[in-house]
Amino acid sequence: MIYSLLGKIAEKTLDRVVVVCGGVGYEVHVPASVSAVLPPVGAEAQLYTYMNITENDISLFGFADVESRRTFLMLTGVSGVGPKAGLAILSVLTPDRIALAISAGDHKAFTAASGVGPKLAQRIVLELKDKVGKGLAEGGITLSEVAGAAAASPQGTAAAIAALTSLGYSQSEAALAIAKLDASLPVEELVRGALQAMAGRLK
Missing domain, CATH: 1.10.8 (Helicase, Ruva Protein; domain 3)
Incomplete structure (x- = not known):
């Protein structure tokens, strides 16, 4: 499993970057929020990644920090939330906002993400409320x-x-x-x- 990449950016668009490491260019799908903060083409950058393997595809998804990667994995663990929806959510909400929205039952916050309707947003809140609650408690905030x-x-x-x-x-x-x-x-x-x-x- 590829956990992170450190190398020069060869290409960059709103939703993908190519990072060259050791002469190999890795195509990485990223949230729009990550693409916006990455340095320009030719500069060095580090991405924390998750490799998604299916019958027909192997894809890398990249994030600016460990917390965003962890949040992506938590979101995609919800039934009906695929990698594209996970990236869409992280494109409009930070991990902190996602945790607070889930804890407060604010499912409408998730509908701002492309491809996330009210039913899926409600499912995200329902399935993750207990998990997020434990994380907030560790940070000194109660439900x-x-x-x-x-x-x-x-x-x-x-x-x-x-x-x-x-x-x-x-x-x-x-x-x-x-x-x-x-x-x-x-x-x-x-x-x-x-x-x-x-x-x-x-x-």
Whole structure:
């Protein structure tokens, strides 16, 4: 099994790169988010990979870090989620956002990915909730915190969550960040504090 590649980029498009290692060029399928952060053609790069073997095909899928690779394997372990759907999800959501969306039951976050409909999105949340919950607990976040945050209803916090989702954050991620703050603060301060918190968490 090829775990990672370190070499020069010979070709690069939105969804694939060719990495030359020891004179051999490896074609690697990647999420759009990975292609965007890779260096230009001719530069050296490292990708963490997963080799998918079927009766008719052998393909390599590449990721910028170990966490993204682990998330891809977790997603493709769900019935109906193939490698293409896994890449599509990671093209629009970071591993942190995926974990928070699953924990909060926010299946709509996954429908932003190409080829992922409501039924498949619900299945992802249902099948992975326990698994993701254990991972969040290890990081000091409980499922009750996430669920409570997602259900936040005070007017100020609801407005702040709406503002954050308009900026591109998922509802579950925004709700969790707001829940860590004083709900009596003005909406502007809630949004500012949540943005600072999420910027630190997603680095």
